[in-house]
Amino acid sequence: MTTGIAGTNARDVMMPVVQTLAYVLNFNTTGATSGVAIGIIPANAVVTRWNVTVETAFNAGTTNPITLGTTATGAEVAASASITSGTAGVYTGTPAAAAGWKQQTADQTLYTSYIPTGTAATTGKAIITVNYVSLVATNTVAAA
Numbered sequence: 001m002t003t004g005i006a007g008t009n010a011r012d013v014m015m016p017v018v019q020t021l022a023y024v025l026n027f028n029t030t031g032a033t034s035g036v037a038i039g040i041i042p043a044n045a046v047v048t049r050w051n052v053t054v055e056t057a058f059n060a061g062t063t064n065p066i067t068l069g070t071t072a073t074g075a076e077v078a079a080s081a082s083i084t085s086g087t088a089g090v091y092t093g094t095p096a097a098a099a100g101w102k103q104q105t106a107d108q109t110l111y112t113s114y115i116p117t118g119t120a121a122t123t124g125k126a127i128i129t130v131n132y133v134s135l136v137a138t139n140t141v142a143a144a
Contacts, residue, residue: 010042010107027124032114035072056125058085061118
């Protein structure tokens with residue numbers, strides 16, 4: 001009951017302000033190849049922006065794809081082509097597909113995945129943030 005509302009674990013301050021989920025992804029994060037949950041946004045929320053700060057470059061032999069999605073290994077929020085995880089830097093964008101940016105009808109778990117190919121990675125660290133706004137408060141109209 002993160003929000004104080006029974007029946008939900010989504011993070012929501014119940015005001016129309018930008019809120020953030022944050023997650024640290026390492027080259028050896030358990031479960032990353034099948035997707036790991038980074039958090040839950042509430043029903044009626046809209047993802048507005050994502051950021052991936054690659055602090056330490058990922059160094060798998062062939063590819064180092066990091067994705068953000070509404071499904072375990074999906075890229076509805078950010079596709080791997082938008083994140084150059086083999087180079088340290090800050091990568092940012094808006095959701096890649098409607099499933100990532102549309103107003104959610106129910107609480108939505110967001111996921112990240114790292115599915116490298118080639119020689120196994122021995123380095124890599126990224127800080128992932130996803131910004132969202134809950135539209136509940138903005139849709140409330142006082143009765144006359």
